[in-house]
Amino acid sequence: MNDTSIIHPDVCRRCAAVGRTCCAVSSGDEQYCFPVSAAEMTAIRGTGESGECFVLAANTAGFVEQLAVLLPDCDIEKAFPSQGSHWRLATTAEGRCVFLGEGGCRLERSVRPFYCRLFPLWYFEGRLTWFTAEECLANRECSSLASMLGAMGTDSDEARALHREMCEKLGLECSSKVKS
Numbered sequence: 435m436n437d438t439s440i441i442h443p444d445v446c447r448r449c450a451a452v453g454r455t456c457c458a459v460s461s462g463d464e465q466y467c468f469p470v471s472a473a474e475m476t477a478i479r480g481t482g483e484s485g486e487c488f489v490l491a492a493n494t495a496g497f498v499e500q501l502a503v504l505l506p507d508c509d510i511e512k513a514f515p516s517q518g519s520h521w522r523l524a525t526t527a528e529g530r531c532v533f534l535g536e537g538g539c540r541l542e543r544s545v546r547p548f549y550c551r552l553f554p555l556w557y558f559e560g561r562l563t564w565f566t567a568e569e570c571l572a573n574r575e576c577s578s579l580a581s582m583l584g585a586m587g588t589d590s591d592e593a594r595a596l597h598r599e600m601c602e603k604l605g606l607e608c609s610s611k612v613k614s
């Protein structure tokens with residue numbers, strides 16, 4: 435039997451048991467889904483996953499604007515020009531990521547996209563912080579960076595490495611503040 439605690443922080447397993455988690459979007463908000471890189475898609479394909487795992491989506495103005503807010507130190511428009519497109523994880527008609535199961539993500543943590551492994555932690559303007567979304571159980575339970583890192587089973591070195599590799603694989607040129 436699969437021990438989900440091995441691949442899920444306990445807080446995310448509990449979150450998946452009671453709510454939508456961060457792995458679902460509201461209908462109409464699909465354009466805001468984070469992009470995935472070729473390397474991340476290759477890693478997922480390597481698990482033998484079949485079916486429609488990814489969707490080619492247009493670089494809409496809303497998509498580019500949101501990325502610019504999330505990654506203010508990166509050149510978003512160069513990596514995601516307005517006439518171009520990008521890949522994202524496929525979602526069901528209900529807006530759930532196709533890899534989201536009843537007990538959380540079906541993918542081993544090591545092959546999940548970098549942002550999935552990082553969230554709700556994030557680097558913003560060179561500082562490690564986290565998203566304060568009300569629906570995020572980890573956010574509701576953690577009041578300090580140390581407690582959030584502990585709850586997510588990671589540390590600042592891994593978080594920094596995940597963020598840096600995510601940006602690099604997406605072809606983003608970022609300032610040294612983020613990459614350091």
Ligand code: SF4
Binds near residue numbers: 534
């Ligand atoms: S790949 Fe897993 S962690 Fe990432 S959005 Fe989908 S279900 Fe969530």
Ligand code: SF4
Binds near residue numbers: 447
């Ligand atoms: S990161 Fe937050 S919203 Fe996402 S599954 Fe974990 S507790 Fe839930």
